[in-house]
Amino acid sequence: MQKRILIVDDEPAIRDMVAYALRKGDFDPVPAGDAREAQAQIAERVPDLILLDWMLPGTSGLELARRWRREALTRDVPIIMLTARGEENDRVGGLEAGVDDYVVKPFSARELLARMRAVMRRSREDDEDGSVQVGGLRIDGAAHRVFAEVDGAATPVQIGPTEYRLLHFFMTHPERVYTRSQLLDHVWGGSVYVEERTVDVHIRRLRKTLEPHRLDPMVQTVRGAGYRFSAAA
Template sequence: MSPVTPLVLVVEDETAIATLLRYNLEREGFRVCTAADGEEALIIAAEQNPDLVLLDWMLPMLSGIEVCRRLRRLPTARATPIIMLTARGEEGDKIRGLDSGADDYVTKPFSVSELIARVKAVLRRTRPSVDGESLNFADVMLDLAAHRVRRNNRDIHLGPTEFRLLRYLMEHPGRVFSREQLLDAVWGADVYVEPRTVDVHIRRLRKALNGEGETDIVRTVRSAGYALDETVDATG
């Protein structure tokens, strides 16, 4: 069992470039969705929670810079890596792109192989460490093959749903997911479950994970959802 294949959102109004990027990303094993303008990009980002955004600077409707700023204001996209694509090569433009919230900056025309390498490098920095068939976040280790969880070298006993929930959160650290998004990812989009069911399983997950004196790594974001975050001790 392997981690979920990363989903890349390509925001590019030039069809030939978008097609080129989709082909090469899919060949490297990524899932890909595309948007041809800034407004469509924001809608897709909110609905599909991409793991990374390749964002063209010059777009119809909204500029890439404005899209980047708005994504950073969305709780679900605040930690999503963004790589800006642009023909602007001046240092001032690069700084402006990074200041708007981008994680990296690639100037057109670009080498596809270099861009893919940048995508992989950014994802390595922002996704949890993967060691063989285990996921690691802070002091928690999830063994995918043995279906076991340990924290600080003690065994954590989780039910199947809490295990799937923790796995999904560990695969997307820092990302805020709404109850509906967690329901789709953990229970399945074709299964009807009350959104508040997520709260029950989050409480069970917290109770199992948190020993005496241990930080609660499951963060509640009011009116938004839940995230895995080792810097905040939050309950609820």
């Protein structure tokens, strides 16, 4: 079955251009001009990936990304931001909103398709990962869920797809220090499109995710070296 790709962009010419490229790449493109149309398409069928424009009428792409990361239906759907904003702070803002990657306009169809396939490949690899437990954290690989086990009770942890991949790698490689470059290679697949600053953004998001369960100290910064995951605070 063709992968269903939701294109959320208020410019018809951009939507048509992207849809044409996706059809040639053997994807099933579904267009939406604003947040309302996007929500209607998601209600009809959850897409396999969302291409989301930064600037939208009424609701910005950043606001939509944050909303979709909070909702169970779309929490695990990969999101790639389409944006004319190439400044570092803007890119970091998108990553902190929960998007998995970004493509700066103007972009080529070849670049877009490459990034889409890379993001979806990582998502498939996540689904195949097994279960693991370290200290008070447990990952159920089959269900693709994370649980915090405190005082004998297992509480679901609401986590984004990139933070899930990062946490799974940490939990399967505890007590070792990894540089930003090594984490990029292992978690992001060594993509040339991802900067080392991206790691810091997702480390902050992962700690924020674990903080309500008082498990954020497990993600440790090793000055001058990188990051380590440890059950020993």
